[in-house]
Amino acid sequence: ANDHIRFDFTHFAALTAEELAKVEDMVNDAILAGSPVITEEMSIDEAKKKGAMALFGEKYGQTVRVVQAGDSIELCGGTHLDNTAKAGSLKIIGEASVAAGVRRIEAVTGKAVLKLMNDRQAVLNEAAAALKTNPNELAAKIEQQVNDMRALNKKLEKMGAKVAAMQMVDLFNVSRNIKGVEVVATKLDDASADMLRTMGDDIKSKKDNMVAVLSAVNGDKVSLLCVCGAEAVKKGAHAGKIIKEVAKIVGGGGGGRPDSATAGGKNPAKLEEALEAVNNIVDAML
Template sequence: QAGDSIELCGGTHLDNTAKAGSLKIIGEASVAAGVRRIEAVTGKAVLQMMNERQAVLNEAAAALKTNPNELVVKVEQQINDMRALNKKLEKMGAKVAAMQMVDLFNVSRDVKGIEVVATKLDDATPEMLRTMGDDIKSKKENMVAVLSAVNGDKVSLLCVCGAEAVKKGAHAGKIIKEVAKIVGGGGGGRPDNATAGGKNPAKLEEALEAVNNIVDALL
């Protein structure tokens, strides 16, 4: 308790706040209804903490090849550069996806009059799969496509069915559900579009090979 105050208690009781010296609040939190706890350092500990934080700032500035006074500006510049780079990568990814899609059309198989494609795409993100799926639906009304990608230990799956394929009995939600089971996952969706995930990339090839039979059973 400091003086006559009943709100402030730092554990070590003082009869005069001047004895605490410099004080720097480092945190506050709620500990009970209507009660908050303030954490702070005092005296020489304040100077030590400031020196440690200055050292961190100097290290960060050195890593970014600038000085501490320009650190905020440099960080903002880095963030803007990263955003611009990500946009370029997205555009490149879209171009690569378009090139891969042309190849897909050349390897489709006929299942009761419907073109069926099931493949794994290297270095593809779920966003790229969706972009390719939308393009396939718009260009190939009589196609069923199951696209997949592996990111780390996770499998991403997408199934799209063109309007004509849906009329003949194809259903993306039902197809993707069966495919996902094989790779230890689940999912579903609409007749024309469905997504799923899996936890067993080692089974992906087996799952893709099963697509023709899964589609055949629906028609």
């Protein structure tokens, strides 16, 4: 069309950013060369002698339309500009696979390139304004923000570890003895699945005679973890079987090894009921 192009070609791998840039430069060089576009009709034999390129699979009659722009000579029935410069410029906006061994380049031309550039500049200006900088310094500002976020996340992880350690002390104090095994089941506030695993590993290493079911709610999802110390496993505790029963109550499922298992659920409203069931589940297992 007058403002965009699709070009399919045979190739068995995605073009790299460098290759796309080279293609774009080659096309724009041809546009800026300002070559006249010459259209002629002639016999197919004359066209072949002239060096016109025919597309594989196309059917041509005895009389064909030959289009020449600079060094390019093709058989084509489409309409064309009378000079390549009138295309203005070209900007590639996409490259993807459309079939086995066939790739497609999509691009905009002429005023559509200016609109694309203006739209992208507007996005850059908005992003720069949000980060309180100017577009020329946006990349450096983003890198700084990413580094600041990484540092902040590390601080949060350390704080989370400290909070987890404090919560573990509380857990040990409220555990219930069932047939010689300490059992605890609780919900942790603002805890991620990773934090649950970290706490579970600490519990196993410090309390080999404990069964612990830890849970957290994030949005409408329930995360569950069960760990059983080595001595608790010897007495019959099995984390995978425990977590499976608990998860059923909160509308989920899961499982795992005798010493560690995870599960998820979709009904946070049933979490308290699920945690209260842990003692009976463990009691029936030992």
